[in-house]
Amino acid sequence: MATERAADGAWFERARRIFPGGVNSPARSFQAVGLDTPVVIERGRGAWVWDTQGRRYLDYQAAFGPLVLGHAHPRVVEAICRQAAQGSLTGATHPREVEWAEALTAAIPGLEQLRFVTSGTEAVMSAIRLARGYTGRTRVVKFSGAYHGHSDAVLVKAGSGASTVGIADSAGIPHGVLDDVVVLPYNRLEPVETVCREMGESVAAILVEPVEGNMGLVHPAPGFLEGLRALATRIGAVLIFDEVITAFRFHYGPVASLLGVTPDLYCLGKIIGGGLPAGAYGGRRELMEAVAPAGPVFQAGTLAGNPLSAAAGLAMLAVLRETNPYPEMDRLGARLEAGLLAQAREAGLPATVNRLGGMFTLFFGPDPVTDYASALATDAGRFARFFRAALRRGIYLAPSRLECWFVSAAHTEADIDWTLERTRDAFAEVAADRDA
Numbered sequence: 181m182a183t184e185r186a187a188d189g190a191w192f193e194r195a196r197r198i199f200p201g202g203v204n205s206p207a208r209s210f211q212a213v214g215l216d217t218p219v220v221i222e223r224g225r226g227a228w229v230w231d232t233q234g235r236r237y238l239d240y241q242a243a244f245g246p247l248v249l250g251h252a253h254p255r256v257v258e259a260i261c262r263q264a265a266q267g268s269l270t271g272a273t274h275p276r277e278v279e280w281a282e283a284l285t286a287a288i289p290g291l292e293q294l295r296f297v298t299s300g301t302e303a304v305m306s307a308i309r310l311a312r313g314y315t316g317r318t319r320v321v322k323f324s325g326a327y328h329g330h331s332d333a334v335l336v337k338a339g340s341g342a343s344t345v346g347i348a349d350s351a352g353i354p355h356g357v358l359d360d361v362v363v364l365p366y367n368r369l370e371p372v373e374t375v376c377r378e379m380g381e382s383v384a385a386i387l388v389e390p391v392e393g394n395m396g397l398v399h400p401a402p403g404f405l406e407g408l409r410a411l412a413t414r415i416g417a418v419l420i421f422d423e424v425i426t427a428f429r430f431h432y433g434p435v436a437s438l439l440g441v442t443p444d445l446y447c448l449g450k451i452i453g454g455g456l457p458a459g460a461y462g463g464r465r466e467l468m469e470a471v472a473p474a475g476p477v478f479q480a481g482t483l484a485g486n487p488l489s490a491a492a493g494l495a496m497l498a499v500l501r502e503t504n505p506y507p508e509m510d511r512l513g514a515r516l517e518a519g520l521l522a523q524a525r526e527a528g529l530p531a532t533v534n535r536l537g538g539m540f541t542l543f544f545g546p547d548p549v550t551d552y553a554s555a556l557a558t559d560a561g562r563f564a565r566f567f568r569a570a571l572r573r574g575i576y577l578a579p580s581r582l583e584c585w586f587v588s589a590a591h592t593e594a595d596i597d598w599t600l601e602r603t604r605d606a607f608a609e610v611a612a613d614r615d616a
């Protein structure tokens with residue numbers, strides 16, 4: 181038996197023997213940043229995490245998004261403990277899930293009814309089935325570089341962890357499934373117009389991350405989402421916004437309401453579960469009433485709406501509503517963005533930052549990043565060197581140039597200063613093209 185203080189390498193060797201590639205999700209692998217052995221995180225508190233050797237890192241990865249309050253927020257921990265003492269699962273409707281759903285419908289325009297599931301993947305998979313069942317059509321339009329989880333229909337030209345490990349088109353997906361998925365470039369309306377004109381009567385859904393988070397952060401071009409809204413309405417397709425990353429990330433609600441566009445269906449996950457497994461899909465009541473047992477579209481889940489996730493989610497939502505940390509996250513995000521760009525410039529490294537609130541991506545390259553092609557054109561080698569240089573200095577980033585940094589409500593001004601004191605040297609190291 182290895183001890184509690186076993187070196188990260190020893191833990192990872194054990195992990196490698198029993199998990200494919202040593203991980204339970206490919207995005208956790210450090211392969212793309214040139215490291216065989218990732219950090220093995222033992223615990224987290226606030227904005228910080230500690231590895232199994234007791235080394236401390238300032239965490240900008242935030243478990244890929246859910247931890248908007250940082251790690252182990254006392255209100256969330258207390259809510260989980262209180263609920264656990266009363267049972268973690270009922271297999272029946274219970275009050276916490278009702279309150280949880282009511283909190284979401286109150287904050288999300290157009291979310292009249294919803295169904296809880298246990299992951300973002302399930303939320304999207306179920307929303308697609310509903311759109312198909314409701315419209316009686318089969319085709320789904322999605323955008324290259326978006327990631328909507330790992331169900332068959334959406335794992336075509338998918339971004340984030342999928343393309344980072346080079347499998348944007350996964351093996352094991354039947355051709356028949358792919359025949360019904362149309363993949364188009366993000367931020368360009370003309371190809372969507374063409375598809376709607378030529379095959380509109382077979383399109384069940386247009387599926388989009390309203391602000392992209394899986395090719396790095398990419399903003400929607402002016403008019404793009406409005407155009408999708410109008411086209412979906414015109415052809416009678418269901419407009420699905422995948423807000424698994426973006427809901428409650430930038431304000432107390434979906435990014436859709438900041439952008440002024442309302443979809444027919446939302447997919448939710450990450451933050452709404454307070455760090456516990458959760459997802460949801462929902463929208464117009466009349467559409468949702470096609471879901472079983474109200475309607476003919478079957479979808480179910482033993483752990484769906486479980487009391488522990490409900491308690492954690494409710495606690496996180498309550499803290500967000502009461503404390504409104506968003507202006508401060510935006511201010512710290514802007515400060516970090518400005519500092520990183522100035523340091524990159526000083527080091528002679530062309531760089532671009534795409535940011536909204538506390539969420540941003542630092543791309544190594546001279547050109548604006550507006551879609552998957554421009555995200556892929558950024559410098560993977562420089563990102564990998566920057567990642568390693570930052571990690572050595574105690575800064576923990578997501579290990580892919582196609583992911584985001586998350587400034588949480590737990591990050592402080594002092595944390596941003598601490599970061600910028602270290603990233604200056606990290607940029608210099610990248611510019612000198614050397615690893616210590």
Ligand SMILES: Cc1ncc(COP(=O)(O)O)c(C=O)c1O
Pocket residue numbers: 244298299300301302304327328329330389393394422423424425449450459
């Ligand atoms: C936009 C988006 N949709 C769906 C998913 C899938 O969620 P999960 O990993 O909870 O299955 C993710 C995960 O990163 C995501 O970013």
